[in-house]
Amino acid sequence: MNIRTLCLAILSAGDTTGYDIRKLSTEGKYSYFVDASYGAIYPALNRLENDGCVTFREESQPGKPPRKVYSITREGHRELIEALCDAPSKDIFKSEFLLIAMSASRLPREALARAIETREVQLKEEVDLIQSLRDSAKDEGTRWVCDYGMACMGGSLAHLQATKDELLAVAQNETERLDAAE
Amino acid sequence: MNIRTLCLAILSAGDTTGYDIRKLSTEGKYSYFVDASYGAIYPALNRLENDGCVTFREESQPGKPPRKVYSITREGHRELIEALCDAPSKDIFKSEFLLIAMSASRLPREALARAIETREVQLKEEVDLIQSLRDSAKDEGTRWVCDYGMACMGGSLAHLQATKDELLAVAQNETERLDAAE
DNA sequence: TAGGCCATGTAACCGGTTACATGATTAG
């Protein structure tokens, strides 16, 4: 799931610019399972063009900087299919929150409470984002992915809200910590 | 959620070696939300020791290479708490499978079917792992994290199994693809 | 008039992985 393949996949759904690929992958409909910055996207697009996987036309609209609108080529599509056809590598999931939860019994309760709340807010935001993406999705695949995301994130949020008190109970309160320090 | 903090967090739950930290974070109870390799862990432990955050004793058992058993120090614990106390950064989730699902309508059906099955197997394995970790968990925090993981992964798997046919229906079958090529 | 959006790009940096070296021991 390198940036090169990501660019090809996004371009296979329609022409765009590097600027918009970045938007799609940090705020748009790819953002909840992908991430990419300018410093990775622009070089990738240049390489793809060099390899004949994409072409671009320069559109200069007055008042705004000219933009390079990229299109995927037959060769690019071939490479994309090839890349997506071999078994997908495992999903990558990294969670600082769960590391904190894991250390609950060694943490001051207030710190844990803050972490839980932050995580709750983050999850809510993500769920809202996916919901709004789902509402405006034209593509069947996109809708399925949004539904999947809603199920996962929504379930995650619900479970967190339902069991957070149990987790909180594991943490140390001030007096226990003082006891332990002796 | 850098390797340094990860090492401190694991050591705060009890003494271990670099070798075992790696095991814990790739096969053990941290593995589903964390990942680290020797090349990252050993240098991190050396730096932590230099900074007075950990100490180690060398245990040489006959027939096996001697091992460095690390313990966290008061200073190390202080740094850990500090690191875990400020708001957790967003969880990172990257999924090649969802990128494939997103491109469903442009993919041959067989390829999508393979991807779905692979993902199903991966999820099942993960759920099984977490289940077994949960069964042998002594620590309250660990149990909570396992339950949380079971809810997320289990929900994810259930949703995938319940809706995979819909996704599959989005993909192109051979004849459609030939049509599109004209 | 300050800041944000559009839009492209690059160079320095960095946190990690991969692949290797070493070597005794045990399991198949």
Place this chain on the structure above:
DNA sequence: CTAATCATGTAACCGGTTACATGGCCTA
């Protein structure tokens, strides 16, 4: 006899991020 497990470590590499440059336009 081979392969895996234990156990530590390093060097080369790499894919990516961060921070910056550029510059006109629009909004608060």
